[in-house]
Amino acid sequence: MSVTPTTTLDSQLTTTWGPNNSYPDVPMVMSGYTSRLWPHDSQPQFWSKYQVWEWLQQVMDMHQIDASNIPFQNFDMDGHQLCSLSYQDFIRAAGSVGPILFHSLTELKWSGQYHVEIGQLELKPEHFSCPFPDVSYPPGEIYDPSIHPLPVASPTPSSPDIKRSYSRPHQVKKHNPRGTHLWEFIRDILLNPERNPGLIKWEDRTEGVFRFLKSEAVAQLWGKKKNNSSMTYEKLSRAMRYYYKREILERVDGRRLVYKFGRNARGWRESEK
DNA sequence: TTGCGATTTCCTGATT
DNA sequence: GAATCAGGAAATCGCA
The missing domain is CATH 1.10.150.50 (Transcription Factor, Ets-1)
Incomplete structure (x- = not known):
């Protein structure tokens, strides 16, 4: 730790x-x-x-x-x-x-x-x-x-x-009892490029593929939001992997720090904005 | 108080 | 060898 x-x-x-x-x-x-x-x-x-x-x-x-x-x-x-x-x-x-x-x-x-x-x-x-x-x-x-x-x-x-x-x-x-979910937090960073100083970037905007540029910085930002100063990318990525099962995220094989929004992720498409 | 969902933490092993 | 990925297991936290 x-x-x-x-x-x-x-x-x-x-x-x-x-x-x-x-x-x-x-x-x-x-x-x-x-x-x-x-x-x-x-x-x-x-x-x-x-x-x-x-x-x-x-x-x-x-x-x-x-x-x-x-x-x-x-x-x-x-x-x-x-x-x-x-x-x-x-x-x-x-x-x-x-x-x-x-x-x-x-x-x-x-x-x-x-x-x-x-x-x-x-x-x-x-x-x-x-x-x-x-x-x-x-x-x-x-x-x-x-x-x-x-x-x-x-x-x-x-x-x-x-x-x-x-x-x-x-x-x-009711739909979000603990505040912003991690995937929504990630999505919101992606949707606000002005607020995203090179932390995460779209790899394929239409497919929902994105990549962490500063993984630890994102983790710290997430930790800050959750009032958890010990948050790391390792822990954040574990939470991200849980989203695979729920189809909020999809695996992107062979590419490090790359994730893709799944069918159950909402609000990331340009048409949804 | 209890159960549940969503992480968080820790871990081992595999891969890049 | 370090960083990252994958996923199991248990703990934690907030809410209904």
């Missing part, structure tokens, strides 16, 4: 994945979480499209929601356009996750305008969780409220009522 110093990892990672990246597994006060992820000088109104996607990813991580449940193409917009969306727009675009996104964004807008006062609210992430039953739809499918009607609520962002009316998203977490 070996514990690799974080400096090794940090040296291989960009600032996005580096020590400034606050991992969602650690509970924290909402404003703290917000300020750590998104500094006040980076107001959502001025985000680029990429920053919007980064924010989406962070919120998904924060709430341990499978990122494939979000039709990212519905958020192909910059920060200015994002900020002009209404609460209903978020529900239309992201279904049951919409309210979570709405509140997160609203809080960010607030923190940009009133950074001092917001700190007194003590709103924890779970208070921003979706109050609605899970309404699942295939990844990539645009949410249609006429098919999956949701109760309309009009919570006031950052209001004390949020504490009462919002509970943990049991239904959302």
